[in-house]
């Protein structure tokens with residue numbers, strides 16, 4: 505802690521005393537992100553205004569050998585922005601300027617703390633919007649979106665954040681300000697997007713803007729079972745239709761949404777599907793009729809007549825995570841991915857595990873791209889309930905891997921899923937990823953302890969690799 509105390513003075517010189525938080529009561533505000541069961545009070549919080557200040561902060565940390573973590577809005581769901589008690593938390597929330605909207609070239613340049621939806625608000629007068637739309641888009645930052653490669657309901661058609669980032673200004677772990685762009689040479693921008701704050705801190709982002717669609721049409725279909733709703737999803741995709749979004753909710757998540765926002769979904773539904781198509785009117789109208797035919801097994805179909813009705817249909821889905829608080833005091837949000845065709849089998853297995861362990865699981869998910877978000881419900885005040893929920897949550901991840909899927913679709917690995925990485929990757933795979941990390945951050949000070957279970961190559965504690973790494977032995981790489 506002596507290291508940190510000496511550093512605090514230097515931080516005050518860089519950003520001014522009013523932008524450094526060291527009071528324990530104020531520090532507590534930053535002790536977790538959206539994954540609230542991992543908590544750590546940061547050693548110190550700093551609120552910079554410029555890239556130059558961030559570069560100076562990072563250099564000061566490097567000189568002092570103190571770790572640091574970047575934080576945007578703190579809505580992450582994998583503990584990526586969990587602070588270090590012995591480190592600095594660099595919060596970008598004051599860097600909220602949209603610097604440029606270049607409609608002619610379909611791009612905007614924004615600071616990292618800009619809220620996702622504010623990019624669309626700035627672009628809309630020109631007929632454009634920012635397509636990646638995490639459900640948290642009213643509060644999450646572009647810096648966080650870049651770090652997590654965030655997705656959202658409409659990423660089925662438009663792709664994830666990585667498909668909408670054209671350049672990033674980055675403060676590297678040695679405190680240099682560099683520009684990563686698309687272009688010839690190695691795809692360093694591609695490596696940076698989705699690196700969960702471990703390769704540097706982005707201080708300016710150039711994003712792609714997408715033309716607002718001529719038409720949007722949305723329907724809500726009520727089915728008596730998840731199997732029937734899942735079959736409709738497969739049929740729509742197999743037919744060659746690429747909806748802007750297909751979202752599914754089960755009976756328990758519908759119950760929660762009703763309790764929270766009275767969304768008026770079809771009573772008695774075992775599952776609802778929201779299907780949205782967008783694009784040129786003639787194409788959308790034709791495909792919409794086809795989607796209605798493919799949802800023939802639904803016992804109720806509602807088509808939104810206007811934007812107000814569309815908003816009502818989305819209201820239940822968008823409130824789903826928060827709404828679960830109405831039916832359970834605590835819950836874990838999982839984020840596994842499976843091939844779409846495996847939806848019926850995997851959902852049936854989740855149901856069986858839930859019954860066997862007596863732990864309720866509400867399912868709400870991006871059905872079109874097989875990205876499940878099971879909400880594992882529990883009451884933390886009940887002895888052993890949290891552990892049982894953790895176990896069920898882990899078994900759901902196992903199911904996703906067994907069915908050819910992944911441990912995360914869009915929320916990232918962070919601290920939460922680092923332990924699952926060896927289930928998907930071999931030791932050599934993980935070491936190779938570490939080599940990339942070490943190339944950016946040889947001292948291991950940039951968001952250490954996240955993503956990888958046992959970092960072994962850049963001297964991060966705990967668990968140095970024993971023996972020589974195969975890539976080093978073969979002369980293909982150096983150990984940093």
Ligand SMILES: Cc1cc2nc3c(=O)[nH]c(=O)nc-3n(C[C@H](O)[C@H](O)[C@H](O)COP(=O)(O)OP(=O)(O)OC[C@H]3O[C@@H](n4cnc5c(N)ncnc54)[C@H](O)[C@@H]3O)c2cc1C
Nearest residue numbers: 576577578579580584639645647648649651655701706914
């Ligand atoms: C209710 C709710 C709904 C959500 N829905 C979705 C969804 O639909 N899709 C989805 O993908 N996610 C979703 N999320 C998760 C979360 O909102 C996203 O991961 C979001 O991108 C995080 O942004 P943030 O600004 O809050 O980042 P933070 O939580 O502050 O940080 C997230 C990670 O980014 C790093 N980071 C932050 N800023 C920078 C920077 N400038 N440079 C480098 N690294 C940085 C942090 O170190 C951390 O590792 C949801 C979360 C909630 C609470």
